[in-house]
Amino acid sequence: xxxxxxxERVARVLREIAxxxxxxxxxxxxxxxxxxHDQWELLAELAGYTAIPGPTLLREDAAYGNGILTRLPIVxxxxxxxxxxGREPRGAIDATLDFTGARIRVVVTHLGLRRGERxxxxxxxxxxxxxxxxxxxxxMGDFNEWLAxxxxxxxxxxxxxxxxxxATFPSLLPLVSLDxxxxxxxxxxxxxxxxxxxxxxxxxxxxxxxxxxxxP
Numbered sequence: 001x002x003x004x005x006x007x008e009r010v011a012r013v014l015r016e017i018a019x020x021x022x023x024x025x026x027x028x029x030x031x032x033x034x035x036x037h038d039q040w041e042l043l044a045e046l047a048g049y050t051a052i053p054g055p056t057l058l059r060e061d062a063a064y065g066n067g068i069l070t071r072l073p074i075v076x077x078x079x080x081x082x083x084x085x086g087r088e089p090r091g092a093i094d095a096t097l098d099f100t101g102a103r104i105r106v107v108v109t110h111l112g113l114r115r116g117e118r119x120x121x122x123x124x125x126x127x128x129x130x131x132x133x134x135x136x137x138x139x140m141g142d143f144n145e146w147l148a149x150x151x152x153x154x155x156x157x158x159x160x161x162x163x164x165x166x167a168t169f170p171s172l173l174p175l176v177s178l179d180x181x182x183x184x185x186x187x188x189x190x191x192x193x194x195x196x197x198x199x200x201x202x203x204x205x206x207x208x209x210x211x212x213x214x215x216p
Contacts, residue, residue: 001172001202007039009203011046014069017195017210021097022049022069023108023140029055029063040067052077054093054108065091066108066141072097080107080128082121087112090121092141096134099215105134109141118144122152126159136188136215140181142206148177161186166194168207181211190214 014022029038044051049069056065068077077095084090092109109125111118122143129137139160145153148165157163161184165177174194183189191212200207 001205006203007037007042008046009199011043013195013197013200013203013208014043014047014049016197016199017208019210020071020099021104021106021138022047023093023106024067024069025065025108025110025142027053027065027067029053031061043067044069050074052093052095054079054091056083056089056091056110065089066093066110068093068095068106068108070095070097070106072099072104074098075103080109080125082109082111082124084112084117084120087114087117090117092125092128094128102135102215104215105132105137107137107139107141109139109143111142111144113144115150118152122155126155129159132184136213137184138181138211138213140179140209140211142179144178145180146176146178153180156182160184163189164192166192166209168194168209169205171201171205171207174207179206179209181209183211183213188213188215 027039040051040053052068054066055063075096080092082090097104111121160182163182167174168179169176195208
């Protein structure tokens with residue numbers, strides 16, 4: 001929010017939260033000796049995680065997109081292409097993690113800016129998740145839905161159970177619940193809150209949203 005790109009500040013927020021699994025959006029990597037960096041690996045190293053990159057935009061010299069940072073063992077991971085013709089490429093990461101023998105499925109996404117685009121992307125995601133047999137499933141990310149009454153959110157509520165909206169945007173004065181977390185079964189979700197530290201308010205234009213789970 002101060003116009004400075006400082007991944008180490010984002011990593012400080014991640015250390016404050018100390019979550020087992022983190023979903024992130026709008027990370028990038030650039031190749032080259034002069035300005036080379038990889039925010040997936042940098043955040044993982046600074047905050048003590050293993051990174052699962054989910055780039056949605058790939059070029060010879062750069063990549064951009066979603067990520068999962070985890071302290072749990074990774075069983076498998078896959079990318080889901082949610083892109084629509086003529087729009088910014090979008091996608092999701094679908095990872096299965098191991099929690100003391102229980103399989104935890106985590107899907108992280110960042111949906112488009114247009115209502116019709118999000119509707120199609122949401123339907124595709126829900127179809128992808130419909131056959132899930134993990135002990136616990138988590139769907140999270142920036143859904144870009146400004147209205148709590150939207151049909152897209154209602155469809156996710158029907159599959160996962162309704163999860164309360166938490167205001168996360170803009171970070172200095174959060175008014176809108178753009179970022180959301182759903183958990184299935186809904187009984188595993190024990191708490192949902194925005195992380196409102198002074199560093200979090202300046203490190204990004206979105207506050208982090210944090211879910212507390214009771215796992216098998």
